[in-house]
Amino acid sequence: MLRQAWLVCVKDVRMEFRGKEALNAALAFALVVLILFSFAFDPTSEQIREITGGLLWILFAFSGVLLVNRSFAREQSNDCLDILIASRVPASALLLGKAMANLVFILTVEAVCLPVFSLLYNINLFLLPQWLLLVCLLTSWAISLLGTVFAAMTVNLRLRELMLPVIVYPMIIPALAGAMQLTNVVALGKPPEGDDLIWVRLLVGFDIIFTALALGLMDTILVD
Amino acid sequence: MSDKILLTVGLASAAFLVRNLYQMFMVLPDEAAQGAIYRIMYFHIPSWFSCFTCFFASGLASGYAIWKKNFRGDSLAVAATEVGLAFTAIGLATGMIWAKIIWGIWWTWDARLTWAFITALIYAGYLMMRSMIDDPGERMRVTGVLSIFAFTSVVITYKAIDWWRTQHPGAILSFRTGGGNTDPAMEAMIYQNWFALLLLTVVLVAVRFRMEESRREIEGLRRAVYAG
């Protein structure tokens, strides 16, 4: 199953990096919002340290959903989705592959936005790179996994673009809340400890529970 | 369930609720620290418990519906979710009124309140999603999965007072604290009112369930009429 998931992932990533439609749109969106932030508050004040995590993860959640939205919609032309479902790839592998591909896209957006944010707002986010990487990986997986599941659910809806965020954002709030807290702590240059560790546990638990649920239930969403 | 049973349960619930109101106001004294306002808890806590029960039932029914491809399970899930949302509204409203007196503010963003709000949003999204999917089979599968996913948020709401330091009061019921926090007579009242509300919940869910069944029947008939 992992091999098939890998195939789906490689296919999606290759497709996206050839066309770069969704990725370019998401990147442009993210950069525009990054600039918009500077109008929402005084960009030179010290206050911004306290809301860094919040700003960044709202940004990544929004551009993440933009990316995820395309994940199944991409397969609608030429009935590709029906063919994928009819193929020997199980639905769970399809989900896993697509979620991995979306993880790559979201991480790409983050890889661009984090340094830009650091530069523009004079906050060094990379004091503890290993912690930052961990937070990014865990949270991005949460966004891409739940996003992919719900994208599969809403792919046939008339108001797909509207309905997906309405469902996804409330569901990923636990992960986002954790990521915001941890990013704030990490941006200050101290490793998370004490009360902050509950957020790490929350993130890990969130990922495990939803990965299991999603893999178990994916057949129901797509097949029959 | 037949009309007669439903009516009986409904009347029993009404009688029990009236009896509880009498007990609350005439028999039980004011609470030492909070005064009269604490009586809101007799509705606040049982409402939330009924709400959690409803959402749990919705998750179970959804699982059953998906597993057996049974549309009755789907109807039960939507009925339970909707009644659960009504109780969510009651829980939020009563909580806010209580908070206005005790904390001086209507709302605060602590973990418990925030997650209760998120849970309400998710289940509202569930109902919205239902109205957007036309195919009954797809609706059952998609919203069923959503209901199961959504239940994690209920669990977080329930455990929030243990996991974070919240402004919302911690556990007071003895099955969580080990006893000694709450006067037994007052605690008993909470359970009694929960029981009364649960009876009411059963009636409401049953009524809503029937409506959903006949709605699906209408859908099917319409399809048959316009196809033929």
Place this chain on the structure above:
Amino acid sequence: MDQRNFTYMFYGFAAAWLILALYVVSLVARGRKLSEQVETLKRTIKQEKA
């Protein structure tokens, strides 16, 4: 404070019952709409058969 305390307790109970009442009213209203639809459908089917 006591007076306000008491008034708000009353508000709390009123809110709880009001929400329940509203929900029941909406249930009844929707139920009525459904039975109207059933009637219309029945008539349509009768016409189709005739």
